[in-house]
Amino acid sequence: MRFDDDPRPILTERLQLRRSVADDAETISAYRSDPEVHRYQGWERTDPDGVRDEIREMAARRPGEPGWVQFSVDERETGRLVGDVGLSPADGEHGVIKIGYTMAPEVQGRGYATEAVRALVGYAFEALDAEVVRAYASAENTSSLRVAEKAGLVLIERFERTYEGETWQGVRYERRRDEPAEPH
Secondary structure, X not given: OOOOOOOOOEEOOOEEEEEOOHHHHHHHHHHHOOHHHHOXXXXXXXXXXXXXXXXXXXXXXXXXXXXXXXXXXXXXXXXXXXXXXXXXXXXOOOOEEEEEEEEXXXXXXXXXXXXXXXXXXXXXXXXXXXXXXXXXXXXXXHHHHHHHHHOOOEEEEEEEEEEOOEEEEEEEEEEEOOOOOOOO
């Protein structure tokens, strides 16, 4: 795997994925604080200051270095921030990149998440030389599971974990570099 020393925006037909900046915190906080969105997120703090701190920490990393790197997702036509995606090398698994994705509720159902995830998967393979791209999700988050499948990731595992007394049903999706993307 390699690092991206000069990450440029990733363009798709309708979206631009760019490194998140502190000024994105208010917008990201607004949709990540929505109870229906937050229940599936890994970020503990979704208040603007917490989001700003996370973005600043991630901004210090190059994509491909240990730890998460966040990209804000903008509509190309309007410039409006509509979601965010992130990636991180998997701890102790050379060549494996984990991804995550969140879209604002008002744009869900338009295919933006699928479009952004496809672009992020391509970026992980092309720019970072990943061998495997992996996504974890709650088994209850059917929208997220559909996005993973439409983006060409395949269900690998269903699992159950208990954390702080709460049991969580999860899934792991992956796509290998040598496998063609076959959206469902």
